[in-house]
Amino acid sequence: MSATATAAAVFASSPATRSPGHLPTRKPRNPIFHGNRFASSSSSRSSSLLGRAFFITNRSIHGSTTRRSSLSTTGIRPFSPVMEWQDCTVKMEMDVPISVAYECYSDRESIPRWMPFISSVKILEDKPDLSRWSLKYKAFGQDIEYSWLARNMQPTPNQKIHWRSLEGLPNRGAVRFYPKGPSSCIVELTVSYEVPQLLVPVASALQPFLESLLRRGLERFAVFAKSN
Template structure:
């Protein structure tokens, strides 16, 4: 998704893991571990497919590449991994690309075939909200 903020603003905004629930509403909480800032505990709560879905995991942020890539993998809980890549489009905009891989949790096995398009839509809407959040983040940050 193209976002109308400089790449450094988008990167800084996405790096603020504890703010992610503000623009990715199905993520209920993200808490960075005080003694290990590369680890964070995530909680997901969402109603879909006629079920109340609650999942959690502990994730390790891998070594980031500033203004280019943030990536992670889960260590326990819901098995998942992913990356967010940032590509410059000019001085005041960038492309943000999100990729996620995961194992289908047992509670969702009966609807596994519908899960991928559902999640792609959900994550796409989250990126749209991220674009709005990043513009606000930019406006709120010191120049």
């Protein structure tokens, strides 16, 4: 083959002169985060960046005063710790008609008479759907005291009463009434609450403790309702 023919063959096989249909297929790099600029298959770089994100998150959770709003090179954003919510549900059969149980529970200002940890409930004169609640109780070696403003949501007569806090201690709940017979019913009380910062160390013990208080409250409520 002549030098001219050899040069022509080499030029024809060059990638720059191949047709699109004959271009070699390149395997895409495996991105760690889809949808942003960070995409690398380097395990060392990935470990470094993920470790950096964990460090920032860990500092945020443990209350460090040094905070960073974002990592512009990776798109990783530290998150603020979210307080844990817990739910407690207790129910009890009572020897009172469902209408009596519903009417007694609707009297919010009477709740401290039978709920152990509620010290006072005051309905706002100008807004009867709002009420101020105070909680006082000694537990876990501490004097626990909280207050909140609650709104009674639209009730379903003889079936459901429910509320949510607007300010103060975050909580919400519902009381449901189920007929059992002409002179008896089942009352089910559910309370959901955000664990206060003060009680985070005992959060695992808080739920069964509150459940026992709510059960004791329903027992006293059954006596209260029967006497009315």
